Amino acid sequence: MSQTATQVRPGGGGTPARTRRPPAREGRWLAWLFLAPAGVVLLALVLWPIVYSVWRSLFDRSGRAFIGLGNYQRIFTDADTFTALKNNLIWVLVAPALVTVLGLIFAVLTERVRWGTAFKLIVFMPMAISFLAAGIIFRVVYDQDPDRGVANAVVTGVHDVFSSSAQYPGARPRDADALPPAAAGGYATADTVEPGSTVPLPLVGVEGDALPEDPSAAQAAGEPAADAITGTVWFDFARGGGGAPGEIDDNESALPGVVVQALRDGEVVAEATTDDQGLFVLEGLDPGGYQLALPAGNFAQPFRGVSWLGPDLVTPAIIVAYVWMWAGFAMVLIGAGLAAIPRDALEAARIDGANEWQVFRLITVPLLAPVLTVVLVTMIINVLKIFDLVYIIAPGSSAQAANVIAVQMWSVSFGGAQDFGLGSALGVFLFLLVLPAMLFNIRRFRQEQQ
Amino acid sequence: MSVATGGGAATVPETVETQRPPKRVTGPLGGWGSRITAFLNRGLVSVVLTLIAVFWLLPTLGLFFSSLRSAQDNTASGWWNALTAPAQLTLDNYQNLLSNEGMVNAFFNTVWITVPATVLVVVLASLAAYAFAWMDFPGRDWLFIVVVGLLVVPVQVALIPVAGLFGDLGIYGTRLSVILFHVAFGLPFAVFLLRNFFAGVPKELLEAARMDGAGEWRIFRSVIMPLGLPAIASLGIFQFLWVWNDMLIALVFADSSAAPLTVALQSQARQFGSNIDVLATGAFLSLVVPLVVFFSFQRYFEQGVLAGSVK
Structure with a gap:
């Protein structure tokens, strides 16, 4: 316990109580009788222990050897x-x-x-x-798990508002030859692509709980403008089997929120994020060859809050x-x-x-x-x-x-x-x-x- | 009751009662412009205070809702999911806890430690406080200063010697040992609080009683005790809460059959996570009694705090 002996009265004061005390009329022994029960307890369980503790602290673990x-x-x-x-x-x-x-x-x-x-x-x-x-x-x-601890639920919630890209840890391209790992992390196309073309980017290995609650079916991209590259990022895995690798089949899910970059000579010149249907459009590109990249952020482990x-x-x-x-x-x-x-x-x-x-x-x-x-x-x-x-x-x-x-x-x-x-x-x-x-x-x- | 005539030390309840109603803050000119500013200011203050209130309530609500969800639900998702899926709410945890012999036993240990420790402190402290306030004996002022000094002594400095003493007396591990230690460390505050309050009782009342031929014991019983009831209530609530909520002292002195709820729960908390159903339910059970006390006697509680001390 922690106690502070004081009255809270800023500017307070007053007459001391003891000036109003009457003279002793009965024997002093009566006062001691009133004090005795509390006094004995305080003496035995508070005052004496303080003294003993000081004494005991000068001895070793066993209490036999004096060690100052x-x-x-x-x-x-x-x-x-x-x-x-x-x-x-x-x-x-x-x-x-x-x-x-x-x-x-x-x-x-x-x-x-x-x-x-x-x-x-x-x-x-x-x-x-x-x-x-x-x-x-x-x-x-x-609680560390943001699904259980309210502190991390709030922190990850705020974090997700500011970084809206979805994350698919462990996902990888369907065709590792066409989309090999990039030096900077993530993946980049092996060949260059011209504006006006459509590039499908199939991924596999997506964890079930990384997908949105009710995933939309992936859609094939339409014909792009002359200065744009478009395409689809999707989970190239048909539930229940079937489906051709690298093709957008009916029951394959789109991967929304994936960041796609257009690189020219290793520099990022355009960036887009896939929509609910997995579609992306990289616009305003000058004619020439571009590499498409899926940066590492797409595949990072999601932010799981602070280790409080x-x-x-x-x-x-x-x-x-x-x-x-x-x-x-x-x-x-x-x-x-x-x-x-x-x-x-x-x-x-x-x-x-x-x-x-x-x-x-x-x-x-x-x-x-x-x-x-x-x-x-x-x-x-x-x-x-x-x-x-x-x-x-x-x-x-x-x-x-x-x-x-x-x-x-x-x-x-x-x-x-x-x-x-x-x-x-x-x-x-x-x-x-x-x-x-x-x-x-x-x-x-x-x-x-x- | 009014004891406003007393000295600085005798104004325990007065401080609260004279608290004025909050006054609205208006600008110096009081025109429309400043009224609008004042209104906006109040609006802003309201929003800020609402956010703070939510922040203050959330943790307890979290424990409450966790205690009403099954262990599986609590492992799978956060308690706030129960707000949208009220079907998750169940009293099963409470039922399980009440059929858990160890926990029920611990609950009764808490009661059987808290009640005697509170009553004893009130009785012993009232006697001593009366002597300090209204009786004359040599060294009285010095002794009271010792009491004031003892207010802040940490229990840690007494745990080892008292454990040894209780061992010699053969009561180490029992509820009695926990009670005695609580009484000892509750006394300085109790004597301090009551003495200050008793000293504020109008002298005329005591004089009149003495005129009628009442002895010290009768004055104590029929004048001081009834008049001192508000202070005794404050003290009782404090001591009750302090003992009910204590873990350290029981952890040192109580063996497993005498252990109160706090000690039983802390051993559960060592494997936090897998047993959240037991922990949340037990913790809620252990805090429901203090909360009921707090809300029923909130005025006395606040007065106790204002009397200058808290454990």
Whole structure:
């Protein structure tokens, strides 16, 4: 858990509660009686363990040999632990800032629409669910297969809009002598072709699922203009058998979306894409001999989306899931701060001619600074201890790359290695990392009491 | 209820209640031109917020629809196909899950860990908070600063020693061990939250009770507890959600017969893909309770967040 001891009241203050406390009337022992149950639990399960962990971290795995700061040295030298440190640094630098900025934007924007409350509810909701459930949710989102994972479905969808050519991996010409492989990849005609002619380009080896859902029958090209070369690209394979090789038979499918180029001396001078009937027309050609080419792009494996949970992107991908969970928290805290800002100050600035951006930057944000600090500190503490999300989302193959201190602490102590020396050192190390936040909390609390 | 008279530390619910209704933003001159700009601005803001809302909802919807489709359908195609082919939707996964003894057992473990851990924290913290707020004893202010300091202690620094201690006591692996650890790490926040709220109770009420001859215990029970109910509700919801949603602590302390839903599901998640029907259904089952709590007590939840802390 991550907690920040403070009230969110920009410009707030007030009298300290303790000035109103009555003098003790009954024996002091009664106060201790009220405190005792909580005190015993805190002493036994929080305070003493901190001390013991510090002590235990100075011993080796078995707990018999004193090795001083050896375990702490291992934190910085061991490759796994060092990756964890690096990732924690990325987390701390990126996630809290992202959460705070998004929370600020959401809080400001929701004030301007009538359904702001509904929006707040939607964004706040993920905070109520567990890291585990959020982790499983995002495993589904990040599924590598674009047919299953919504992230890759969107990415491949956008990609396909911008590159409309269809792809037929594994397809090859029917007649390898007439259409041999080209030096630049793909295939090019062995002979040159004059404008005004018609060139059939039969392909075989097309995978079933590369064809369109309901493929049109291939059509023979009509007579071209004098400055054009036309032809058909089709799947020269008659379903159910029959059909002559190299001939367009009745039940053979057209291959739409294939890019056909006219080359002159190796330079592309015209390019066309086949239509639904497999027809292409290369126009505006000067008289002379041209090679027709089917560039390699036609035969490339289709774009299958981004490997979100691969070693390179796994940490940013998990950070997105984290932001999804916590932006609502920032939004609610900042929204409350925003509501406490005197409207008069904003109106006055507007009347003085300040535009919305200036009002936001010069008045809103400075007045919100205390709240923003609280959100940022809370998020930093929270992120330092991040465990479940990384543990659940990172698949085995990327677990190493996504490692963080809390996960490493669990793995070395309870995940098999049983190295309580290093585990204690990692626990103490985490404790030291949140120490500044603890001091921040205490200082802030004492200020509020005065 | 109003506790606005309290000090800065006693205004937990006030912050929310004084929230003003959003004010419309109009241009400085208020003429037609600026009204149109304002309208367009609002339109643009609406579009942006709608997109964000969709982005925020999609992941959860995905899990929900996945949980309603058969394993074969989920392997063959994305959950969104169920939107156009509602025939795919089935409750089979839920039926299978409910007949899965391990999962049902895990669900009840979650309940039997969460409820006692929540009740215990509320009771222990209320007692301590009352002492901090209204009783006099030496070192009170220093002790409370220790409590404030403990707010941010990471559980990692206590896992190993407490595991050893529980082993010595012979309770390692049981639900009790999980409950105790949750109580310990829930207490600092609970004491902090309640003490601040209790301190805001009007002094006159306590004085009057003392005049009537009520002792500390009676004041605690019949004045402070009823008046502190909103804060206790906030705390209860937080503690409930924190324990319900926890995985790490149960992963360390619970053996397989005491393991809650989160731990049972994480072992399934190790072979993600082949068992999406179990995983999605179980995850949805595990998040439905927090969501119900969230929507029923949303006000208290928000107040808890505003009281300055979240787990």
